[in-house]
Amino acid sequence: MLSVHTSPLDAPGGGDAGGMNVYIVETxxxxxxxxxEVEIFTRATSSDQPAAVELTPGVVVxxxxxxxxxxxxxxxxxxxxxxxxxxxxxxxARHAPGWYDLVHSHYWLSGQVGWLARERxxxxxxxxxxxxxxxxNRLLAEGDDPEPYARVVGEQQVxxxxxxxxxxxxxxxRDLVGLYGADPGRVDTIAPGVDLDVFTPGPAAAARARLxxxxxxxxxxxxxxxxxxxxxxxxxxxxxxxxxxxxxxxxLEVVVLGAPSGSGLAHPHHLEALAGDLGLAGSVRFRPPVAxxxxxxxxxxxDLTVVPSYTESFGLVALESQACGTPVAAAAVGGLPTxxxxxxxxxxxxxxxxxxxxxxxxxxxxxxxxLRRLADGxxxxxxxxxxxxxxxxxxxTYEAAVGDLRLRRELAIR
Amino acid sequence: MLSVHTSPLDAPGGGDAGGMNVYIVETxxxxxxxxxEVEIFTRATSSDQPAAVELTPGVVVxxxxxxxxxxxxxxxxxxxxxxxxxxxxxxxARHAPGWYDLVHSHYWLSGQVGWLARERxxxxxxxxxxxxxxxxNRLLAEGDDPEPYARVVGEQQVxxxxxxxxxxxxxxxRDLVGLYGADPGRVDTIAPGVDLDVFTPGPAAAARARLxxxxxxxxxxxxxxxxxxxxxxxxxxxxxxxxxxxxxxxxLEVVVLGAPSGSGLAHPHHLEALAGDLGLAGSVRFRPPVAxxxxxxxxxxxDLTVVPSYTESFGLVALESQACGTPVAAAAVGGLPTxxxxxxxxxxxxxxxxxxxxxxxxxxxxxxxxLRRLADGxxxxxxxxxxxxxxxxxxxTYEAAVGDLRLRRELAIR
Numbered sequence: 001m002l003s004v005h006t007s008p009l010d011a012p013g014g015g016d017a018g019g020m021n022v023y024i025v026e027t028x029x030x031x032x033x034x035x036x037e038v039e040i041f042t043r044a045t046s047s048d049q050p051a052a053v054e055l056t057p058g059v060v061v062x063x064x065x066x067x068x069x070x071x072x073x074x075x076x077x078x079x080x081x082x083x084x085x086x087x088x089x090x091x092x093a094r095h096a097p098g099w100y101d102l103v104h105s106h107y108w109l110s111g112q113v114g115w116l117a118r119e120r121x122x123x124x125x126x127x128x129x130x131x132x133x134x135x136x137n138r139l140l141a142e143g144d145d146p147e148p149y150a151r152v153v154g155e156q157q158v159x160x161x162x163x164x165x166x167x168x169x170x171x172x173x174r175d176l177v178g179l180y181g182a183d184p185g186r187v188d189t190i191a192p193g194v195d196l197d198v199f200t201p202g203p204a205a206a207a208r209a210r211l212x213x214x215x216x217x218x219x220x221x222x223x224x225x226x227x228x229x230x231x232x233x234x235x236x237x238x239x240x241x242x243x244x245x246x247x248x249x250x251x252l253e254v255v256v257l258g259a260p261s262g263s264g265l266a267h268p269h270h271l272e273a274l275a276g277d278l279g280l281a282g283s284v285r286f287r288p289p290v291a292x293x294x295x296x297x298x299x300x301x302x303d304l305t306v307v308p309s310y311t312e313s314f315g316l317v318a319l320e321s322q323a324c325g326t327p328v329a330a331a332a333v334g335g336l337p338t339x340x341x342x343x344x345x346x347x348x349x350x351x352x353x354x355x356x357x358x359x360x361x362x363x364x365x366x367x368x369x370x371l372r373r374l375a376d377g378x379x380x381x382x383x384x385x386x387x388x389x390x391x392x393x394x395x396x397t398y399e400a401a402v403g404d405l406r407l408r409r410e411l412a413i414r
Numbered sequence: 415m416l417s418v419h420t421s422p423l424d425a426p427g428g429g430d431a432g433g434m435n436v437y438i439v440e441t442x443x444x445x446x447x448x449x450x451e452v453e454i455f456t457r458a459t460s461s462d463q464p465a466a467v468e469l470t471p472g473v474v475v476x477x478x479x480x481x482x483x484x485x486x487x488x489x490x491x492x493x494x495x496x497x498x499x500x501x502x503x504x505x506x507a508r509h510a511p512g513w514y515d516l517v518h519s520h521y522w523l524s525g526q527v528g529w530l531a532r533e534r535x536x537x538x539x540x541x542x543x544x545x546x547x548x549x550x551n552r553l554l555a556e557g558d559d560p561e562p563y564a565r566v567v568g569e570q571q572v573x574x575x576x577x578x579x580x581x582x583x584x585x586x587x588r589d590l591v592g593l594y595g596a597d598p599g600r601v602d603t604i605a606p607g608v609d610l611d612v613f614t615p616g617p618a619a620a621a622r623a624r625l626x627x628x629x630x631x632x633x634x635x636x637x638x639x640x641x642x643x644x645x646x647x648x649x650x651x652x653x654x655x656x657x658x659x660x661x662x663x664x665x666l667e668v669v670v671l672g673a674p675s676g677s678g679l680a681h682p683h684h685l686e687a688l689a690g691d692l693g694l695a696g697s698v699r700f701r702p703p704v705a706x707x708x709x710x711x712x713x714x715x716x717d718l719t720v721v722p723s724y725t726e727s728f729g730l731v732a733l734e735s736q737a738c739g740t741p742v743a744a745a746a747v748g749g750l751p752t753x754x755x756x757x758x759x760x761x762x763x764x765x766x767x768x769x770x771x772x773x774x775x776x777x778x779x780x781x782x783x784x785l786r787r788l789a790d791g792x793x794x795x796x797x798x799x800x801x802x803x804x805x806x807x808x809x810x811t812y813e814a815a816v817g818d819l820r821l822r823r824e825l826a827i828r
Contacts, residue, residue, distance in 0.1 A: 067571075072564065079526070079564040082529060086529065113496060119504065
């Protein structure tokens with residue numbers, strides 16, 4: 001597996017680390033459990049990272065030195081792809097030919113490296129885009145910077161050169177076919193999973209006490225990187241509107257769990273300033289990214305998790321929240337309509353108008369009965385998604401890619 | 415040879431094509447004349463470029479498809495280095511192992527590809543930086559954008575990984591050692607040449623008639639890409655100052671030969687607007703890039719060629735002008751103090767203050783005797799620089815790099 005720009009060892013929720021990190025770690029673990037040997041190449045970002053780290057038996061993370069440990073923004077990483085590729089090829093050259101059977105690249109930067117490795121080693125390339133520039137640019141948040149043309153070009157090349165593409169949702173598969181001209185027969189839709197052992201239901205009162213949150217509030221939770229794309233500002237605007245509702249005034253607490261990331265409006269204090277402007281300074285808590293088991297506690301502490309993203313290839317946060325028995329109010333974009341069962345495990349909202357969102361969120365919050373019913377549905381819905389199932393799907397895709405290549409070779413020989 | 419971002423087949427003086435193109439074509443030609451086989455890889459920028467073009471017997475230009483033909487700016491090219499590398503490796507793989515004996519990369523983008531090819535093929539890498547980001551950023555023209563950090567990083571890697579570095583001047587060699595920590599024993603200083611058969615003296619009157627220039631004017635010539643780094647605006651300001659000198663008023667004609675290029679202030683009409691503001695609209699001619707033999711005619715037509723660049727690794731224009739018997743007023747930066755013999759074949763000027771420049775240029779223009787003396791010195795000075803000599807120097811560098819590697823291998827075997 002190739003994961004150039006973000007290490008599977010980083011905690012998600014800050015910098016460039018998000019759902020993709022979780023995806024790579026969880027699928028690698030389960031693939032190893034199925035008997036595959038997985039090596040994950042990622043760019044070294046600190047001098048104290050050893051060249052190789054065993055993540056779990058059967059999964060090794062390799063840190064490739066390509067450029068300085070600090071100071072290179074994600075946008076500047078294309079200039080390090082030759083260096084990264086050299087490191088990957090060097091590792092392979094230490095072994096007898098045929099060491100790797102398949103390359104699985106994550107995100108377009110890795111896809112560029114994978115394309116070259118595929119050609120050098122004569123093995124299939126499976127690619128997961130995770131996000132797509134053309135989709136992002138179509139759904140751009142106000143004030144966010146569009147993805148550069150070079151990324152669109154790079155993604156197109158990877159889509160063209162991959163043996164198989166993995167989409168997380170039918171929507172993503174449609175975009176790969178419709179926007180990037182992918183052959184539908186080479187696109188496999190495999191839903192990501194959620195760790196049902198880490199993300200479990202538990203009493204909200206105890207979780208609130210552990211986290212130092214108000215015991216008696218109606219708690220709204222945002223989890224994710226603080227960037228325009230994730231639209232945490234929509235949550236703040238909704239909370240400000242609901243605070244004028246006599247039934248809810250003074251009862252709301254908003255928790256924003258995550259660190260700033262990315263470009264555009266995402267400077268660290270933008271969101272704090274907005275909370276102040278909206279008169280919410282006293283009822284919004286900003287908390288930095290934490291380990292997964294503590295994230296689970298935040299979900300348990302919340303009455304409702306809010307996912308107002310402009311685009312979301314899948315929406316792992318929505319699944320994690322539901323696995324903890326906390327319903328979700330999510331934007332009806334990307335993979336979220338798959339991740340959230342509307343009216344059963346949460347509510348889906350069209351668009352990003354705070355008034356519309358306040359209507360949907362307020363409707364749930366004002367009714368203890370509705371909250372209880374959705375909470376019951378949440379865990380049951382999440383149980384339909386497991387990483388073991390995702391890994392099984394990837395394993396099938398790998399077998400298909402290897403089989404196709406073998407067949408093409410046999411036909412070419414005859 | 416690797417020349418990712420600019421094709422040796424492009425006419426210099428516009429876009430990204432400048433002295434480096436001339437350098438690659440001229441040295442490749444002469445290396446072929448010495449019995450070497452040269453293949454030059456460059457990125458395809460048009461659908462009508464064949465995969466391979468024979469430039470001259472022994473020199474093949476290979477167009478590698480890496481990204482779209484149009485629309486990718488030089489700053490976006492790092493994202494295509496994997497694709498370019500794949501194309502280069504693919505070509506090599508068509509042959510038996512050991513097809514290439516050495517890689518010579520031009521500019522840091524090519525150096526990144528060369529670094530990887532070197533490692534794959536087990537051959538030495540010789541690198542010519544041509545320009546250096548740290549030097550450019552130190553001498554930034556007003557309003558020009560600094561070179562990005564990713565380039566500094568990329569250059570450093572190439573400097574570290576190359577077997578030998580080629581500098582055009584002692585200044586560049588000093589910068590490679592002082593700013594990039596290069597081992598002085600691995601830096602070879604080899605002066606570029608000038609084509610003494612194409613750039614020859616000839617009567618100014620006939621050249622002016624052919625080019626439609628004033629027969630009786632004192633003609634000042636600028637040749638090069640129109641970008642802040644090349645400082646054509648300094649020439650216009652000097653002309654405006656000299657126009658107030660009673661001895662020169664109304665007698666000057668300024669010719670700017672070149673097309674806009676690059677970033678920052680370099681939008682196409684900036685210089686035309688400046689000419690208008692300075693009251694020079696009637697005495698400045700803007701001419702687009704032309705073939706080399708017509709460039710020679712422009713030099714012959716001029717009384718003085720002006721090279722006010724903020725930085726110039728060598729200053730091919732200065733040599734070409736002198737080869738045509740036209741003296742040069744040049745900034746005392748980079749390679750220009752080597753290319754121009756101060757007081758013998760031209761004048762060197764410190765800094766970029768138009769008043770200081772007007773003093774130096776005016777001093778020459780007001781004295782027909784000084785002009786004649788410098789013109790006589792110009793051709794003689796240029797004759798000390800030939801591409802054959804440059805090629806001989808490169809050939810020695812190549813032999814040294816191959817020899818060093820062989821020796822290191824023998825020592826490793828014992």
